Every structure is written in C-alpha cells, then in structure tokens.
Amino acid sequence: MTDWFPRALSGAFRLFSYVLPRRIRQESSAEMLRDMNGVLEARLRQRGWPAAASYALRAIVDVTRVGLKERVRVRRDDASPRARGGGSLRELWTDLRHGGRRLRRAPGFALAAVLLLALGIGANTTVFSALKLVLLSAPPYPDAGRLVWISLMTVEPTRRDTLPWSWAKYGVLEEGAPAALESVAAYGTRTLTLSGEGRDPQRFGVEVVTAGYFETLRTQPALGRAFTREETDDPEAPAVVILGHGLWQDRYGGDSGVIGRTITLNDVPVQVVGVAARGFEGLSGGARAWVPVPTGGRLISRFMLSSPHSHWLWAIGRLAPDLTAKSAEVRLATVATAIGETYPVPSKGNQVIGEPGIAVRPLADARRNAESRAAVLVLMVASAMVLLIACANLAGLLLARSRGFSRDAAVRLALGAGRFRVMRAALAESMLLALAGGAGALAIAYWGVAGLRGIWPDRFTSPSGPLGGVPLESMDLNGLRLDGGALAFAFGVSLLTGLLFGLLPAIRRANVGVQQALREGTGATRRRARRRGGPATTSILVAVQTGLALTLLVGAGLMLGTLLRLRAVDAGFETSNLLVMSVTLSRSSPSWQNPAPLIDEVLTRVSSVPGVQSATIGCAPLNGHCWIGGIRGIDGREEELEGVSIGIHSAPDRFFETLRIPVIYGRTFGRDDRAGSPPVVVLNESAARRIFGGVNVVGRRLAVTADVTTDAQAEVIGVVGDVLQGRLNAEPMPEAYFSSRQLPEPGGALIVRTTGEPLDRVTAVRTAVRAVDPTIIVDRVRTMESARGVWLSETRIVLTLLGLYATLALLLAAAGIWAVVAMSVAERRAEIGLRMALGADSRQLVRMVARDGIGATAAGLVFGGWAAWGLARLLSSLLFEIGAHDVRVYAAAALVLLAGAIVAGLVPARQATRVDPARSLRAE
C-alpha cells in the first residue's frame, strides 16, 4: 500500500473535523490531525489497510458526532445569553453573523435579492432627487413663496393664450397693482453686443427691465446702485446699464472703477451704474447685464416703447400680505377690464377675437412648465412601480426560501431556541440584504443622477402657446445632485422592505410546527404547506409584478409612439442638410442703416462655397420666433385684430427656395420688390385663413405692427405652406414674410443648404462671411436637424427611462413567473411521477404545471390594464397624436408580456416531463 491511502483517509477525517466548533478546532486541530496520521500509519504498518480504513471510518463518524454535539452545546449556551451575562448587542451580532453565513451559503439568492433592492431603490433615489429639484425647490430669491407670475391672456371661447405684456399695457397693470401686490415689475430678454475697449466684440443675453425689478426680487447690487425711477420710466432718460457679476469679472477683472464708466452696447454709449449681486442671472437665468426699458428702446427698437401691441414684457409681482395668487387674480380682474377699455378689441363679423384677461400663479409653478412636471411625475410613478416590482420579487424569493428553511427553524426550536430568537435570526438575514441593497442603491443612484443630468435636455422647452417660449428660467438639471433627503429615504425604504418581507417569512418560520417540519419531506406535509397558501401568496406577488410590468410597457409604448410621430412631423420644409448660424452686423458698420447690399454680398459669397447649394438669411424655422406682431389693418381699413399674433419675417429672395417651402398661390419676392416700391407680403396658409378666412388671398392688403407698413398696407403677393417655427407638436402660427429689401434686418440666421454633411462646411462659410466684412459676428452654429432634435429631447428622455424601467420590469416579472412554475414542479414532483406512471403524456403535464404561472400572468394582465389606464392619463400631456388609451399599444404590450411569460413558464415546466416516476414515487 503506498502512502496515498493514509493521506486520503486523514484528508477525509480532516474534512469532517470541520464539524467541530471553531474554538475546539483552533485549539486542537493540528495536534488531532497529527495524532490521526500517527495512528493510521501505525495501524497500516501493524495490521494492514483494512484495519486502518476501519479505524479511519470510526474516527470520522466520531468526530462528526462530537462536533454536532459540541455545536448544540454552543447554541444552547448562546440561547440563554442572559444567564451567561451576554448583552443583546452580542446577540444581534451573533444573529447578523449567522445571517451572513447563511447568505454566503446561498450566493445566488443573496445576489438576486441585493440586486433587486439596489435597482428598485437606486432608481427611486435618482428620480426623487430630480423630483425634489423640479417640483419642490423654491426659486432662489428671498421670500420666494410670495412671488407671482402675472400673464396677460387672450381669452377666446375655445382657447386661452398667454401673451407677454406690451410696455403700454404693463403701465395699466402697474397702476392697478397696489390693489393686490406689494410690488410689480416686468422684464424682456434680448441680446446685445458689447464692443470697443480694443477687444473683440462680445454678444450676450440681457434683460430689459422696468422699475421695481430688483426690489421685487429683493436683490441688492453688489456695487453701485439700482436704476432710478427716471431711468426706468422717462423715454428720454440717458442710457444706463447694470453689469452682471460674471461679466464684470470676465471683462473688467472685477475693477470697481467701472462704475460711472461709459461702455459701448450695440454701438450706443451707455453708462455703467451698478454691478449685480454675485450669482444673480435674472429670472431668465442667463442675463449678463440689465438695462431699463428706455435704454432698451434706444439700443434695440423704439417699438419696444411706442407700440401698445408690441408684446415683449413678462410681469412678476410680490403678493401683498395675506393674499394668495388666486385672490390676487380676482383683484386684478379690473386691470384686464381697464386694458380692454384703453386698447379696445374691435368686434368684426365672424372673426374669433380674444378678450384680455389676467392670470396670476406662483412663480415656483410658472418656472416648471406642464411638460417637465408631467415628465417628472410620470418617472416618479414609474420608478415607484419598479420599486414595488423589486419588493414583490424579493418577497417571493424570501417566501420561497422560508419554505426551505422551516426545517432549519424547527431544528433550532427543538434545540431550545425561543420563537422570538428564531424570528429575529430570520429578520437579521433580511436586514443584511436590505443594507447591502441600500449600499448598492447608493451606487446606482450616484451613477443615475450623473446619467440623468447627462441626458436631460439643457432646458425643458417652454409652455406651448403662440409665443413659443417664455423666457423664464426653467428647470434644468444642472444643479441636480444626489439629494441627502432622497438618500435617507432610500435607506428607509430599504430597511422597511427588509423588515416587512423578512417578517412575513419569519413569522411563518416561527410558527412552523416543530414535529411537522422535522417530518417534512414527506409528501403529506408538503401538500399541507401548499394549502396553507405559500404558493398562492407567490402567485399574487407574480400577478402584481406582471401588472406593473404591463403598465410600464404601455407607458413606454405610448412614448415610443409619440417619438415616432414627432419624428415624422412635417416641419413644412426640408430640414436635412441645412446649416444654421447667427450673423450680426456691427452698428458701427456703414451697412447698418442699409444692410441689404451687404447681406446680398454675403449670400453670393456663401453660395459660391463648394458644397453649398444656396444660402439665405432670416429667422430660422424650428428655432423660435424672432419677432411677433399684431394686425393693424386689413384691406385698406385701419383695424386691429386683437388675439391674432403673427410672426414677422424679413426674407431675402431665395428664402423659400433655400428652405424648400412650397409656394401655394402667387409668387415670392423678385427684383422689382425694392425699397420704395409698393410694399408686398407673402403669407403662410395659416395667416391667410386666420386673417382673411381663405387660402387664395393674393391681392388682399394687410398692415402689421412693423416699420414697413406704417404708411401703406402691403399687398399679398403669394401664399406659402405652413412652417413650424417652434415646437413640433404645436399648431402652425400665422406668419408674414416681407422682402428684406423693404424690411431690412441687420442680421439674423444665416441658413445654408449644403450637398453633404452641413457641419463640414462651417469653416468655409465662416471664411466667406469674414471676407465680406470682418466685423460681422458669426456664432451659435448648429444644424437644422439638431434644432429639430431639441424638440424631441423631452420625449426621448421620458421614453429612455420608461423603456429602461419597462425592460427591467419585464425581466423581473418573467423571473417571478419562472419561479412560480419551477416551485410548482418541485412541489408536485411526486404527483407528476404518479401521473407519468399512470400514463399521462408530457404535454398534459406541461399544461398542468404551467397553469399556475399562466393564471398569475392573466390576473396580472387584468390588473395591469387597469393600472396602465391610470398612468396613461398622467402621460397624456406628453403624448402627441396618440391616444392615452390607444388599444394597439395596450395589445402590443400585453402580447410582449405574454410572450415573456410563456417563455419563462415553459422552461421549468418542461422539467416536469423529465421527472423519473420511479424515483419520485420512492421519495414519497
């Protein structure tokens, strides 16, 4: 006999010696193994291998028996720790250690449970962080709760539109305001060019503000002073500016000597009177400087002051004490009446005309538009559903595990452990899972917040309305970070989940009949356990998961439908291969007063760049309106059409050709439409219908609130197709296009149609523009497709997240169904064996065991359909051209889920057919 034999025997002994409690092992295992080897060698030498083997066998049985006995003794000692003076902390530690050990022994279960919790809680923390920012955080001003947003409305029988205020109408509001408001102010946003000082000109956003703007927001200038009443109210007051803190730092190095200095804005000398507080960027969230309205009129357009129909101001106010936004709105109703009297609405035949109205709502509400609110709300509900699914899945796992453990619990009860103790031990396991899940959730939330910040649109597009966008700082998520409260919430949910779902199996475990459980393994008890409702609970849990998964699938399906339809929206022109960049002429340029020749030259040069088909300058569609005016006269009569807002454009000859906007009637501009020749206008279809009530309106006459038609009304020479100027899901607005020779604009968007990838031509186009006049500022380069993509971003983000959630939910639900069927197979092994022995064919068997899973799925689909109906209502404001209750989406979602359920159920069901009847009957 070689020496592998004693070594194998002592190896086996060594293995079994691990049954000994650790204390004894640590003390003696080295000596014990050495003794064992000594004895074995001696036996082998003296009496041969059978004696050695027999000894080894007896030693192994002995060490196992002693080990178990010692362990029981250890446990019994542990079970009465008070007698030994052990603290409850120590008990808890023991419980946790045991729990940890049990989990280590079931790594698959532990991993699944931790992952479930981490995903569910992580998703929730992420979305709640976003939710808190978007829905709950107050605007960053002192006592912001009293700040209100005051909109001017045009009220028509079928619609209410929000309008900005005109300077004149705002004056009426200011007069009537003391009835409801402590203070009131208004602002509009514009872009100005800062030049001179021997540096490159710089363009940035400013706010043109009325008296009381800084006072209403309760912000003090960091340096210098706020505007005086004269500066804000007197049209002839000298031009002044307050610099933003950032601009002051960047451009003037924080030099306090800048106060009183004269700088050049839009080529007009303006005196600096103050520097705003650090971090203050105005209500629009992007202002780098502030000018009072009279200065704005001088720098930008005199129409800002002179025309009562030039609507460009947004009003805010601070509520008088004890008033709410609603009661303030009631008190300000008189202002609406006064506006109606001062600037009367002419009534005219069957024309739909708006009455002025006033709406007051908390600034915090106005900041978040309906879309961002709906999006966050939907995502919150969806992530709560994911958490629910995760919890249901975990509960199912714990329940299934508890059945396997009742025997273990019974042994412990039989050995004298208290019921409470057994329960607590089970709880410890759940708590460990919950804590690990919470930690995982933290990681997922951290990553999720970064991810959400990455894919969230720069800013949610503003409320739909005739004006495309309200220049109010909307809720971007740049400030989003993992929220401490949300984190605490996640851990709370995490622990609660552990307690709740740990307790349920724990109670079952503690109540298990000791003798019954020890006998378990015989078919009788298993069937009794089944009747006690274990699998029924599991089926309910699966039904809940299936239902929620269906809801999320429907939500994702509806968003997908919306995205597809939005992508398919015809913007009214060809959006591909278009390059868009802003060009601005310098006021000091000799071409400022007469920019047409210069612009013509720019367009000629750019058009000759290789790879460029044609070029034009104007207000780029899909990028928002540049100027909105009203109707002042129709067919020779002086007549104001209140309630009809019309986009006003200055278009060069090749504008329609370059954008490929179809001409429906008449013609577009030609060489004969010059400055000084009779004014002409091209309308879009919506304008023709809205103003004249028909499409072929060539030859009719029209005056709008713009320079070109102050004296003469313009003749309609053509009607073109509708073009979407802003949101893809908005109705097209009336648009009026004037020839750039008759309504010259010193700049706008240079729109270039290229033969290939538009961005490849940027450098060449820039060079061509600079060659004409190096002082022309070219910035904000983008493609028309990317501008279009901006309008898809909010749909895309909701779809991405809902899709992610739905996938997760589908997988979890499938896992749940798999578990139900697998459990059914395991528990009915004996029955299946009997049936097979009696000649049942495999198809019948599959059907029999799959029934549990199918039943749960069917119940889930019914419940899910009902839940989806509810979620879809929340979603409806985010949908476009698809009903919230679109049957096709519901059917498709149900089919996907059903397919998943069938696959998940079939795999374990097929195992039923592989049951060996003889073996399973013997086991019974």
Next chain:
Amino acid sequence: MPDATLPLSPPVFHVLLGLGDEVLHGYAIMQRFEALTGGEDQLLPGTLYATLSRMVEGGLIEEAEPPAGERSGGAPRRHYRVTETGRRLARAEGERMHRLVDIARRQDLLPESVR
C-alpha cells in the same frame, strides 16, 4: 461544568484513566488507554480533543510542562496532568462503578473469569 458531576461521561473517565499520575500529551493518552484496555477500547481523536478541551475548562485536568527528555521533533505538543479535583472525581467514579459491578456480580451478570 456539567460533566463534572457523577456519573462521569465515559470519555472523561477514559481520559482520567489514561492519564493516571503521569504528564502526557493527547496521542500518548490515546495509546495508553488502548494499551490499558488491551485494545478493546479506544479513544478516538475527535472525542479525545473535544473532551480534553472540556476537562481543562472544568478543572479536571490542567496543562503541564512536558517531562525532561520527552521532546520529540515537530511542533510542541500540549501535555496534561490530572488535577486534585480530577483525581477525586475519578476515585468517586471508580467507587460508583465498583458498587455497580458488585450488584452485577450478585445478580450473576459478570463473566466467569472475574467472578
């Protein structure tokens, strides 16, 4: 310790018998006990070391310096010696067994040779 009350558990009594008045390590105790019983009875390693541990804890035996010259190669072994308590308990157990054996003899339950 629960084992310190009479009757002693067989392994405890066996260890006490194996040790006798000497200072021995575990392997020696096993061998001595086997020799004393003529190979009829054995102390198996699992039982031996679990029992030694309990007996040290209960004060029936104690660890002791190995006798001079007894050091062999390899790691040092722990040696044990019976304490006063251990000896008293062993004697009490012996007496108890003796009484039982007496009864058994009177009832004719002993083999011919020891009668």
